[in-house]
Amino acid sequence: MTMPDMRNDKAVQTAALNLFVGCAPERRAELEAMVKDLQLEFQVHDDNHEDGKFIFDAGAYRYLRFNPRAMRLFWLGAYIAWEGYRAIQTQHSQPADLSRFKALLDTFEQILDADDTEGVAWPASVPEPGTYPGKEVDIEVRATAELATIAAGWGLLHEIRHARHQQEGTATNSDDHSPEEVRAEEVSCDAFATTFLTERIGDYATQLHVAEDKVWQKRQLGIYMGLFTIALVGKDNWQTTATHPALAERLAAAKAAFAGHRSAAAENAAELAFQALGAVWSGAPRF
Template sequence: MTGEVRQDEMVQQAIRNLFLGSVPERDDELSSLWGHLDLVFRFLPDDHEDGRLIMDAGSYRYIRFNHRVVRSFWIGAFAAWEGSRAVAESKDFPAVDLTRFQELVAAFETAVQNDQSDEAPLPTGVPEPGTLPDKDRDPQGRAASELSIIAVAWALLHEVRHIRHQREGTSASVHGDTREARQHEEFSCDEFATRFILEHAQRYSDESGYDPVLVRRKREMSIYFALFALTLLAKDSWAASDTHPSVQDRIDAVCGLMGNDRDELAEAIAHTAFATLRTLWPSAPMIVAGERSCVS
């Protein structure tokens, strides 16, 4: 997608819809947050001079993102789902067919590397970002799509917390903009996004009548899938940097936030997805199911 930077009402409404579709029980809080921070979301083209992958926050109100990032999270969620599905449905564990998983990871890398992220068609069976397949005809595609949408919401909520840090005077720059301060802020933003999605899941269950266990499981899986997409995006750069903690440390911190009562099935699915990724990238970060510390 080429063109100018967009921040029109259509873009703002699309993000509102994304948040409301992910955490509908927090409608009032989202409206308050939006108004208090005077948030403006800017949609940038894939060929922007500031880089290929753009998702950041600055100037006390602007959150920028591009199609490449959204498409990456979308494909990443489908890859995570496929990795866990391939193992779960395999009758011969040592000989799991990972052809489809490898195809999706390759599609992810293509979207990142091409001049335009949508230059190459998505693999067969993967709809365009934002499209929800019919849940009866394609239940797995529908599940991956819904998980991807909440994963993107998690990533954008992370950026919202950066804006709040700036407004509150608690951003890394206030603390000397040191490596430690910048990394601390990243942990803080991950925490905000995680808690915002999980804290009132019970309220949504009460209001909607949906099983609270299933609601919590879906949201935890979405956050794991967001971390899976981050792992793909950070390929070969998983170690700590001057601006960010290591990907493994971020994963461990988010697992800790979910607590010892986090959903075991969601954790097992995430573990399988990450373990499958390690068949391609042996040094990739990891989630170990069954260990309450959630470390590799």
């Protein structure tokens, strides 16, 4: 069955909003109002698009575009990060066993490049995107699924800020603005996404009677996994470019945004994930 080149039906709009609410339930009303006020339209495009194979952006003031390939990669990226952390964390005094980590990375690259993403064998140990196993079945697999959701939500919130820049007349482009100005917009979009997911964590913790520091830990690690996935998509393009800050700078900015709420546990997991990546891909950014 051939999929249409683009979908923007009600089911797509509902799924996108549910993704955001899954990341920050305490901000449902604000999310709904923001989508309405900006007149945002979420669009699912074909995996083989004229603009490239990885579609995940904002344009024409209100369109948020992504394709199934991009969403599968954000999901898989979180599991790769977790496997990297697990492999390094359990190595003790022996060399880390990165065989599974390498296999997952290979699958990631195949999906990123394939004309037919469905033809790439999905790792048996990773649930299909959008599948949340019961905590009683495998709590680590379930936790990573939730972190993958935060990672993708953070990425889409970044794109929403681009759309708002366009509506405000503050958007930049490589033709009319300096590289510094273009990179500054990227920094502002990262900051918006990070702040939106964290500034009302206290409300969430109070409403659900959970430890606030644990919520901070989870949201931070989800954001770090979003940046980890960006590092995978942009393999070998981790330094400052004409359009984007260096990946290491984006990680540092996220840490700074967390300020006094920085989670040592989240940072340890992210550090070991990037350490594993550096062991396999020379020159990968360090956390």
